[in-house]
Amino acid sequence: MHATSLGQLWHEAITTEPLPPRLLVLGTALAALILVGWRRAWPVSRTAVTIAHEGGHALVALAVGRRLDGVRVHRSTAGLTVSAGNASGPGIVATAAAGYLSPPLLGLGAAALLASGHLVAALLFTLVLLAALTLMIRNAYGILVTVTVAAAVALVTWRGSSLLQGAFGYAMAWFLLLGGLRPVLELQRSRRRGRASRSDADQLAALTGVPGGVWVALFALVALGALAISGFWLMY
DSSP states (O other), X not given: OXXXXXXXXXXXXXXXXXXXXXXXXXXXHHHHHHHHHOTTTHHHHHHHHHHHHHHHHHHHHHHTTOEEEEEEEOTTSOEEEEEEXXXXXXXXXXXXXXXXXXXXXXXXXXXXXXXXXXXXXXXXXXHHHHHHHHTTBOSHXXXXXXXXXXXXXXXXXXXXXXXXXXXXXXXXXXXXXXXXXXXXXXXXXXXXXXXXXXXXXXXXXXXXXXXXXXXHHHHHHHXXXXXXXXXXXXXX
16 A cells, blocks of 8 residues: 555556556456346445436536536435426436436546556546535435545545556446446336336436337447447457
8 A cells, every 4th residue: 555645646647557457357347247236236336326327417417507406315225316497408308318328428438548548537537526426415325425435436546556546446447337237227127117107217208208218228228338338448
C-alpha cells in the first residue's frame, strides 16, 4: 500500500499507464460475473447498479434543465429519482430512459479509459460522480451506501498499489457492464408477469406511444452492445 499526493495523482490520471496482464482482466471479469450471477450475491451487489441507475436519471434531469428534487436508494435495492419540469417532451423522455442505459454506458466509458491506459482517470471520474450523487441523496440508507462506495474508491485510488488499483478498476468496469444487463432481463420478466406496470419502460411507453417492450429491447441492445465493445477493448 502507498499513499499518493494530489500532484502525483493528477500526473497519473493524465499519463498513460501500462496495461495489466490478461490474467488480471480475466480474473476481474470472473469476479464481476459471480457478483452479478450468483443468487446470494446479487441482492447485495445490485445496490451498486441502483446507484448508477438513479445517478443516470439525476444527471440527465439536470442536463435537460429539470429541477432535481432528490434521489433515494433503498435497502430493497429499489431506487427513486424525483425531478420537476415539463410533464412531456424530450427532456422527461431522456430522463426516464437514462436509468437502464446508465450502468452499461458508464461501464463502456470506464472500459475506454482502461483500454487506453488511463486507470487512475477512470477511478477519479467514478469518485467525482459518486461525490456529486451523494449531494442529491435524500434518505439515510442511500447516503450510507453511496458514501461507503465512494470511500472504497477513494481508498483504492489514494492508497492502493498499482495491482490493487488495476484489479478494482477492471472489476468495476466489468461489474457495470454485466450488472447493467441483468436488471433489463429482470424488467422484462416482471413485465411479462404483469408486475412492473410503473417501470421506466412503461412510463416511456405512456410518454411516447412506443410500446414498453420496444424500450426494454433498446435497453438490452445497448447493454449487450456496450458489453461486446468493452470486452473487445479490454481483452485485445
